[in-house]
Amino acid sequence: MNRVGIGYDVHPFEEGRPLILGGIEIPHTRGLKGHSDADVLCHAIADAILGSMGLPDIGFYFPPTDASIEGICSLRILEKCAALAIEKGYAITNVDSTLIAEAPKVMKHAAAMKEKIAEALGIKPDEVGIKATTNERMGFVGREEGIAAMAVACVEK
Numbered sequence: 001m002n003r004v005g006i007g008y009d010v011h012p013f014e015e016g017r018p019l020i021l022g023g024i025e026i027p028h029t030r031g032l033k034g035h036s037d038a039d040v041l042c043h044a045i046a047d048a049i050l051g052s053m054g055l056p057d058i059g060f061y062f063p064p065t066d067a068s069i070e071g072i073c074s075l076r077i078l079e080k081c082a083a084l085a086i087e088k089g090y091a092i093t094n095v096d097s098t099l100i101a102e103a104p105k106v107m108k109h110a111a112a113m114k115e116k117i118a119e120a121l122g123i124k125p126d127e128v129g130i131k132a133t134t135n136e137r138m139g140f141v142g143r144e145e146g147i148a149a150m151a152v153a154c155v156e157k
């Protein structure tokens with residue numbers, strides 16, 4: 001049995017923080033604001049995997065009110081999703097994602113992000129899709145106020 005899930009996340013930029021996307025630090029003038037490391041890409045992928053199994057979303061397992069997870073590396077969140085998949089008898093077949101960011105350009109970092117995400121999920125790098133687009137200068141992404149990400153995941157029992 002194959003099942004699919006969808007995930008979406010957005011974080012605003014904040015001065016003085018590193019920009020973490022797909023588990024790696026990407027050189028930029030600002031990072032993203034969040035209770036965690038604000039890795040918007042990992043969060044979208046996590047919700048897609050959780051959704052594919054009919055489980056509650058990321059905030060159920062990692063509440064923003066939990067002081068003990070402040071600054072958590074979002075690869076740990078993906079590891080939890082992979083553990084839940086095993087527990088429920090699913091194998092993660094593949095994930096695909098799109099980053100929506102006016103800046104910085106991220107595709108030159110895609111191979112490194114795929115490696116990190118795949119390692120955390122226990123799948124192969126070519127089972128992780130990462131794409132990027134600008135928002136053609138429209139809306140909050142277009143004004144460089146933040147970065148959004150969307151993802152889908154497929155699991156198999």
Ligand SMILES: Nc1ccn([C@@H]2O[C@H](COP(=O)(O)O)[C@@H](O)[C@H]2O)c(=O)n1
Nearest residue numbers: 101102103104105106107108132133134
């Ligand atoms: N943050 C981004 C946005 C885009 N890219 C790459 O540029 C290509 C063109 O983007 P458009 O939004 O102008 O169509 C896109 O296909 C990506 O390869 C990027 O690396 N980082």
Ligand SMILES: C[C@@]1(CO)OP(=O)(O)OP(=O)(O)OC[C@H]1O
Nearest residue numbers: 034035036043058059062063064
């Ligand atoms: C993982 C969490 C934990 O606070 O990260 P945040 O940085 O708050 O990010 P968000 O995508 O708003 O919600 C997910 C949260 O559960």
